[in-house]
Amino acid sequence: TVIGGEENAAKKAITTEATSTKTSATSTPNNTATPTGDSDGNFGPGSIIKQRFKLEKVLGIGGMGKVYKALDLLKAEAKDKKPYVAIKLLNEDFKDHPEAFISLQRESSRQQKLAHPNIATIYDFDRVGGPGTPVFITMELMEGMELKDFIRKTVRKKKGLPFEEAYEIIKQLGAGLTYAHELRLVHSDFKPGNAFLCNDGTVKTLDFGIARAVKNPVSGEAEKTLFDPGKLGALTPAYASYEMLQGEEPDTRDDTYALGCTAYELLTSKHPFNKLAANKAKENNLEPPEIKGLNKKQNRALRRSVAFHRADRSPTVEHFVEELAGKATWHKNPFTIAAAILIILTSILINPTLDYLHQRKIDGLVAEINQGNQQTIDQKLDEILMLEKTDQTTVADEAKNAIQNYFSDKVAFLIDANNESYDFPTANKIIEEIGKFYPESQFLQRQTTLVTTSKKKIISDLNAQYVSALKDPQLINDTKGILEQIARIEPDHPLLEDPRPANAYRILAIERFEANQFATALELVKSGLASAKDDVRLTDLEKKILRAQRVAELESDLNIIKKQLSSLISFKDQQTVISELANLSPDSDLIQSLSTKFKPILQKELDMVIKTGGRNDAEALDNKYNQLMIAFQLNDQLTELKLAHLKGNEREGAITKMVGINTNDIESALSDIDADNQKWEIKLLRNIQELASLSKQNKNANTKLVEYREQIAGLYLEKASQTLQEERFDA
Structure with a gap:
């Protein structure tokens, strides 16, 4: 057969081939050819694909690829009377267009389900090797033109x-x-x-x-x-x-x-x-x-x-x-309707003839099944089930060999681990179908045992591979594919809920994280989350890595221009980066270093405002640099600036107002605790720091500060204890 779009040369080749197919199919195939094909697409007569299909000769060349006559070595070994198939190797264009491969594979999969005597059969759609290797289609080899x-x-x-x-x-x-x-x-x-x-x-x-x-x-x-x-x-x-x-x-x-x-x-x-x-x-x-x-x-x-x-x-x-x-x-013809009524009335007289015709129908059905191929039998099975129970039994018994061979072949195909299309759930459905035709039979028992035994063996082998992959960091990614295979065989298998792969990914990610290999660590975490979406420890580690990765990026940016930071204006230009780094890592050595550099420059400007400036100058300096002062934790200087040139009752009123604002904000935060939210933490910390800078000038502020610090410490100790109990060490 030839895929659509082939040139005339391909058509001629297939016609010529038709005259010789019968002879070659019945001779003893030589299946000892040495493979010559490889992942680069160097295939030709003598090549063996997937250790199964030996290419024998080119039948034609067309716009989508070459068509070969190929020997199915598996069928040849089983002495199948028709061991030959047609194989189409799609051309190199498909390598560059993975969406074409995906789309064609999906549609070929649909065609494989088409079982009809007037539709050519496609057996499989696959690659000769791993991703990026040539695509091939195996098809029914037909005789004719x-x-x-x-x-x-x-x-x-x-x-x-x-x-x-x-x-x-x-x-x-x-x-x-x-x-x-x-x-x-x-x-x-x-x-x-x-x-x-x-x-x-x-x-x-x-x-x-x-x-x-x-x-x-x-x-x-x-x-x-x-x-x-x-x-x-x-x-x-x-x-x-x-x-x-x-x-x-x-x-x-x-x-x-x-x-x-x-x-x-x-x-x-x-x-x-x-x-x-x-x-x-x-x-x-x-x-x-x-x-x-x-x-x-x-x-x-x-x-x-x-x-x-x-x-x-x-x-x-x-x-x-x-x-x-x-x-x-x-x-639509009234005369025909009248004739039909007449036939119904006279049917009473011809029951013996009807019985004879009924028997002919049953005999014909048996003959079609005994002489038919898999497609024919597949179509006739539903027809059998629509018969009366006695007729069902008659057909199932008289066509026993053909029907049971059909079921045996389907079961064998579906449970063959070497076949990428193996499907145990469907095999179990076939067993149920066998039960409809041969209930409580030895054949049913044999097929059931075969499926069960094969299932146990394959899962046992996969379990061994799974355990080995868990122990080897180089093979950890294989666990996902192994579990997918197990899911295809037994969707409810307990291994599918196994937490060990997620834990293995987490340990490997921690190792990479501690080596400052943040990108690799993050990839490992994402691989773990792909199979364990709700693993909270992996989620914690992901947040930790992302935070460290961002801190490293910010520090790298600041280190580049660190020497250029020599004035308030130059610091102001980097305010956004400095503030973000201070929020993510307030104890960063770089933040401490920059704070030491920034403080005397600010203090000089602050002293000048206090000595020679006015209230407006103080407010202008506050508005311009308060974010930097907060980032560098220069809260005393910030408070001094906010109170500059205020005296007496006016100063006391301003202090009382600032204390009130901060205590209200702290009370609100503690009434709606969200300790896992970074914004909540940063806002609470800023309020505590400003309240601390006011405590030297206001007794109420000092009293509240002690109370709040004890309350917050207790809150975080409780949170830490709970987190440890959950074994969320990265949180």
Whole structure:
């Protein structure tokens, strides 16, 4: 198979390959080839991907990458009759656009859930190694040719297929699209080049979801898929609806338009608008031609399918296919209704015939299951459960080998630890489903034991890895991935609540913090919080590191210009930085050093104001430098400045007012304690410092100061005791 957007060379290669697939698939595969591929993308025939897929030959090269025929070594070892797959290695563009990888992976994952005989199977979407290595897709390897090549080689020679032959292909294409639409998945790049006609007559649609993963295309060649991983854009202009070309959101009726164009080609060998894009065809007022030999209803169906506006288009693919069949609608025909009533009345006479037909239905269902593949069985299981209980038992018993092999394969796949898609919760659901078909059976017991045993072994291995990672600082980051794997297997496993990883991160962060490696310490804390969001000790340490980191930054800035600080003006220019540092680290050696340098310069200016200046000069000096005096804890000088040139009752009144303001603020803070809030602490400290500077001149201030200091000391001692009991040492 080939992903959408491949060139003609790829199509020819796949057609040629089809004739040899059967022979090679049944011969004994050589799985001893030496890998030649590497993370730089040097892959070719003989390379082995993921220690499983051996590339054998290039089937084609297209706009998105190369397609190889590959041997699945795991299937070969198990002597699977069909050990070959198609592998597409996406080109280097995807390395530079991780969003393209994420989007394509999501859509490929959706396509993997599409189980329908008319949709090509995608097995997996992965990278050959770690992040940044090439992306590859494993797909079903089919025998036949692309519908585009069939149209070119066969349909054009005949100038169109007979209606019955064309309709059989259209019907199968429509069935695949309808199934996907029911699952709310739009193809968005449907065209003959994205459909495959198998040798047995089955028609399969390719690349569901690959084109849907991308939006907002530009313009280009009529039949080539335009793809730009950087813009996430893909479509084929000749088959894109008018709305798609206008950049509107995808709609199922876009696929109807593309199917209608394809139907015209099958019936006439020509595109309805000669490969002209819908917007250009609309500009030129083109209309699709009427096809001779089809009745009015059929021609109307074709015209509606390729209408330029969605509102005028067939509402669903299913509706278009039914209308194209050209059959009468029985429920609108009164004669048909009368005939139906007559049939009901005479049914009493033909019960033996109905019993015979019922048995034929059961036998047919058994035959389909016994001869079908996994997709067929998957579809038929729901059908079995809708039967009467006795019929369910009959089908389950007569198709036992096929059904049980189907379940065994699914369980084995879902619990295989070597498979990145392993899923034990889904495996348990399969066990429940087995119980519906084979309750209290040995098969059910064996599968249950297999799942339980595998689950215990994998968790045991992961637990051993987890313990080792906890002990090794180099492996501590692995604990997160290990726990994610355990969660996939057992979502309620007690290890998922284990506090040890958070504690290990905290200890490592403390080591880095004490070595002044703040950035590394912070990263370790954030890694710990990623898996333990509510760990209060990690949160405390994060605050501590951020505080120390900011202090270091501020000290670095001040040290650079420290020698230039020689005047009040130069200090004033650095007031914001100095104040922030003083708030974060009042005992900082740098703050003490700058305070020693600032104090005599200020004192000189203060003495001059007191000796030769006036009250206005004192207030001006206070307004200009009070923040610096507070930062350097020069509270006595600040109080002296605030009281300068005040005498007698005026001075006493000012002192009393200052004491009152500070006591009120302190009382308010102590009535609403918020000791973990830095702003609360700073404000309280400033009030205490100013009250202390007033205590020498006011007895009430001194009495209150002693009382407040004892109260605050008791508050912090209680807080410290509580914090220690909680083992919050970094708080």
